[in-house]
Amino acid sequence: MKNKKDFFESVSDLTMKIAEPIAAFTEKPWISAIRNGMVATMPLLIIGSFFLVLAALGRPWIGGTGLPLLPFLAPYSEDILNLFRFTMGFVGLYVVVAIAMSYAAMLKINEMTAGLLALATFFLMTLDSTTLTGTVKDAAGIAIEFSIGGIRIGSFGAAGMFAAIIVALSSVKIYKFIVDKKMTIRMPEGVPPNIGNAFTALIPYTAIFALAWVIRTLLNFDLPVWLTTILQPVFHTADNIVMFTLRMTLGNLFWFFGLHGDMMLAPVVNPFIVAWMAENSAAMAAGLPLPFIWVEPLMRMSGWTATVWPLMILMFMSKVRHHRTLALTALPAGIFTIIEPIMFGLPLALNPILMVPFLLSTVVSSIVTYGAVLIGFVDRFFALLPWATPPFILGPAASGDIMWVVVVALNVVIGFVIFYPFFKVFERAELKRIEEKRIEENK
């Protein structure tokens, strides 16, 4: 028994050695700011998704019948879409404010000042006019030139998200630099701090706005468009079955060592999958085919459904009493994919017997899940729902395809088959340990 604990400890120490550099990276202020900023915009994305689903029910988009699923919604569908367009559809605008404020909090500068700064800078970096001009043909085919008030909103959504991240971080950083160099107007003492702050901001604001104006208006460099051009190939190659499986497996490898894998990988993965989600939902709202497979709901379909869920079933069947007790305690949370009770209670984390099936199930279920979309067995996702939504509800609700229930069930079966022999070994070992302990105590 003692040896076993030593093994756990040495494995745990080794993990911390691997995890520490990654942790140090994810704890850098700008990385944390990206993560916190993205998390802060989630409610907007979820609410936008909800109304997109509602609008979709009034359109012949889902269900494959060619008719709206809820025909009485059809007349309102177009208007309902506004609740999507101005929330999720403007994700870039919200991200820029949220990341700037989060970054400001970490650099200990006024959050409101930073949020306003970043938003204004973002406008200056994406827009060069408040007039739209062009030509339209009238009914007789005669071209008419028009010039009306308006702005191009193309960069406010997913397409502008990476630009939003860059603008938020760099504008706040430059602001901090200028303030640190004391290149500000300072008010005499006795002036209320809020008024003082407004004056402090004048010089850095001017410098940053001027810089953004030179880049966009004078040099005519459109950052979001440029980024989209260079990122487009990356986007479409990064969304593939290998990368998806790799992400899921790496995440669960961290979880095996008892670390929150999803949280650790979020700063790198989230900007992509949030942008992809926003692209998919925009395509849905426009009635176009969905461009991306790997979005957040896809990750909820595999992973826990093939690991923690089958484990809970095996625990209910276990001869070890505390397995059954723990399964019962963990069930309500487990259905909502809150997996910590199983992870640390069984434990699954640092459990050498269960390591192989844990990782193997993750790999197989990731391939099966992504593959199911590739072969067209299930539809792609266009809506983002709260992550804790039970997968068998999340799947159909976020894609409009009831067959996701089959994929989830398949993953549970796969996990069950893979875990079964290993769990039996673990169960026997536990029974033996309990028996030995009983004999020891009776001595």
Place this chain on the structure above:
Amino acid sequence: MRILLICAVGMSTSLLINKMKKVAHEEDYIEACAASELSRVIENFDIVLVGPQVRYKMKSIEEIANANGKKAALMDMKAYGEMNGAVIYKQAQELFKK
């Protein structure tokens, strides 16, 4: 004693709170939050207990806690998983007495 529990998003630790409250004294105050919220709320608490899944953040959590003159410790992994409020509460008491 005012106890702050830290986990990734404050979801799983909030389950633990109810279990802890069953064994805690009436005047005790227990709250859960995400690691990113720590610096904002720490002044309202006496001690900080950290969930095992975010122990990779322990260094920065300790720094924030120490800077505010508070103590932080990692929760016992097994007790955390079993949502054993009594064990975690005892851990809190011991840390508080130190």
